[in-house]
Amino acid sequence: MAVIHTSGAFLQQCFSVHPLCLNLKRLIAPHHLILSCSSCHLSHRLTIQSLRTHLPGQDHPMDFDPHPAFEHLTTCLEAHRAALGICVMDVVRDTAGIRCAECRRVFELDVSKFETHQR
Ligand SMILES: [Zn+2]
């Protein structure tokens, strides 16, 4: 039976202890992102409130429409999932950041809900 924790505490813990073990699993339109931790075998589900993307060196997000950002992230996930990594996790401010080593694109997420599924 799966246990679900509706708190970001587990994800924050994974990010501080073993950030490299967090893998982007799946993006479920319109607003769910699934992360899995290969170290503690937890599955984290983020409900995305808004998603922005920009390239380094640009102060402001270049996509004001949320859809292109979502499409960029989908493309990254499909094309080079291994290049994606979590670079920011702040469950207090409900924000997360994803970096793509391949396109050097940065994604910023506002998260409305963190859930952790224990398997
Ligand atoms: Zn973990």
Ligand SMILES: [Zn+2]
């Ligand atoms: Zn990419």
